[in-house]
Amino acid sequence: xxxxxxxxxxxxxxxxxxxxxxxxxxxxxxxxxxxxxxxxxxxxxxxxxxxxxxxxxxxxxxxxxxxxxxxxxxxxxxxxxxxxxxxxxxxxxxxxxxxxxxxxxxxxxxxxxxxxxxxxxxxxxxxxxxxxxxxxxxxxxxxxxxxxxxxxxxxxxxxxxxxxxxxxxxxxxxxxxxxxxxxxxxxxxxxxxxxxxxxxxxxxxxxxxxxxxxxxxxxxxxxxxxxxxxxxxxxxxxxxxxxxxxxxxxxxxxxxxxxxxxxxxxxxxxxxxxxxxxxxxxxxxxxxxxxxxxxxxxxx
Numbered sequence: 592x593x594x595x596x597x598x599x600x601x602x603x604x605x606x607x608x609x610x611x612x613x614x615x616x617x618x619x620x621x622x623x624x625x626x627x628x629x630x631x632x633x634x635x636x637x638x639x640x641x642x643x644x645x646x647x648x649x650x651x652x653x654x655x656x657x658x659x660x661x662x663x664x665x666x667x668x669x670x671x672x673x674x675x676x677x678x679x680x681x682x683x684x685x686x687x688x689x690x691x692x693x694x695x696x697x698x699x700x701x702x703x704x705x706x707x708x709x710x711x712x713x714x715x716x717x718x719x720x721x722x723x724x725x726x727x728x729x730x731x732x733x734x735x736x737x738x739x740x741x742x743x744x745x746x747x748x749x750x751x752x753x754x755x756x757x758x759x760x761x762x763x764x765x766x767x768x769x770x771x772x773x774x775x776x777x778x779x780x781x782x783x784x785x786x787x788x789x790x791x792x793x794x795x796x797x798x799x800x801x802x803x804x805x806x807x808x809x810x811x812x813x814x815x816x817x818x819x820x821x822x823x824x825x826x827x828x829x830x831x832x833x834x835x836x837x838x839x840x841x842x843x844x845x846x847x848x849x850x851x852x853x854x855x856x857x858x859x860x861x862x863x864x865x866x867x868x869x870x871x872x873x874x875x876x877x878x879x880x881x882x883x884x885x886x887x888x889x890x891x
Contacts, residue, residue, distance in 0.1 A: 610681040611695060614664065615657035621863050623652045625747060625770065629755040629762055634887050641758055648714060648757050651706040652750060655722060658699035661692050663729040675788075713756040721749050736802040740778050747774035765826035772818035776846070777862045779815060780853045783808040784860035812853075816846055833890045834882075841879035848872050 626649050627636075635641045664671060664682045671683035681687040687695070707715045724746055733739045751770050755762040786800050786808060823842050827835045848871055852858050858865060866872055 606686070610686040614661060614681040614687055614692070614695070615699075616660050617653075617657070618863055619656065619660070620649075620653040621866075622747065623649050623656070623750060625750040626652060626754040626757075628751050628766070628770075629760040630758060631883075632763075632766065632887065633758070633760045635758065635760070636888070644710070644757060645754060647706050647709050648753060651703050651710065651718060652721070652753070654699045654706070655703045655718060656725075658696040658703070659722065659725045659729065661696040661699070662726070665689055665692050665696075666729060710757060714753050717749055717753040717756065721746060721753075724749075733797070734799050736799050739799055740775065740782065743778050744771055744774035747771070763826055763829060765822050765829055768822035769819060769826055772815050772822055775815040776812065776819055776849075779808055779812045780849070781860055781862060783812065783853060784858055787857050788860065812850070816850060819846060832886050835886050838879060838882050838886065841875055841882060845872060845875040845879065848875065 627645055630636055630641055630645050661682070664680055667677075668682060668689065671677040671680060674683075677683055682689070682692050703718065707718055710718075724742065728739065728742050728746075732742050748767065748771050751762065751767065754760070782800065782803065783805065785797055786803055786805060820839075820843060824839055827839055848869070849865070852865060852869060852872070866876065
């Protein structure tokens with residue numbers, strides 16, 4: 592006979608809560624840290640009011656992204672059930688029902704609307720555009736090769752643009768290009784890893800992979816890494832701050848290290864995890880952040 596302590600009513604609640612957090616994909620919120628980039632480079636990072644409003648925007652984007660993930664998982668429920676990795680997502684695994692997923696997505700959107708009322712109209716328009724683009728991507732554009740890559744990269748750019756519009760901060764055109772090329776680099780690396788893992792499989796959710804080849808993905812990966820290096824180099828020259836040019840070394844090493852991991856270990860499917868799993872990559876990013884803090888806030 593099972594002891595009564597194993598039948599605690601808290602257990603289902605904990606399991607459901609864990610499933611909801613997992614379904615929201617909070618680990619992907621790291622992408623939304625781009626929102627803080629304009630604040631940092633404008634040397635406004637120690638303004639409590641500006642940080643507060645930027646944090647509101649961060650959570651607005653994060654909850655909005657989570658609601659879209661849930662909507663997308665509901666739409667791809669049948670396909671995800673047969674995917675080697677996506678079948679473990681809470682909705683595909685049956686840990687969260689379709690109806691529960693719909694309610695969670697609806698509640699998250701309500702939270703986003705509440706946060707949006709604390710922001711300005713320009714940012715609200717960007718949030719709405721981000722939502723519409725994601726929905727268009729999820730139900731149509733993700734099946735069109737190349738366009739789907741550019742679409743996702745543009746959504747990274749919207750995060751930076753929203754951070755600038757929130758506080759009316761000028762964003763260098765070179766920084767915009769760095770963001771766009773870097774986003775392309777991460778997305779193409781992810782597509783390459785997915786292609787190696789499931790391309791040609793009978794059951795896969797990203798059908799567009801069948802329209803790519805590994806040589807094509809490798810070629811455009813080389814092009815975009817060149818774009819990152821050139822645009823970042825020009826940005827360091829434009830800023831014209833002491834020791835700014837030396838930050839390029841960290842960026843170049845980080846890009847080459849990431850490229851090495853992609854080719855040597857066939858990884859890249861989860862960029863947000865790679866950052867914390869590779870100590871060289873993590874140390875490079877942290878060192879770059881410390882260096883840039885010194886450049887903008889100590890020697891600026």
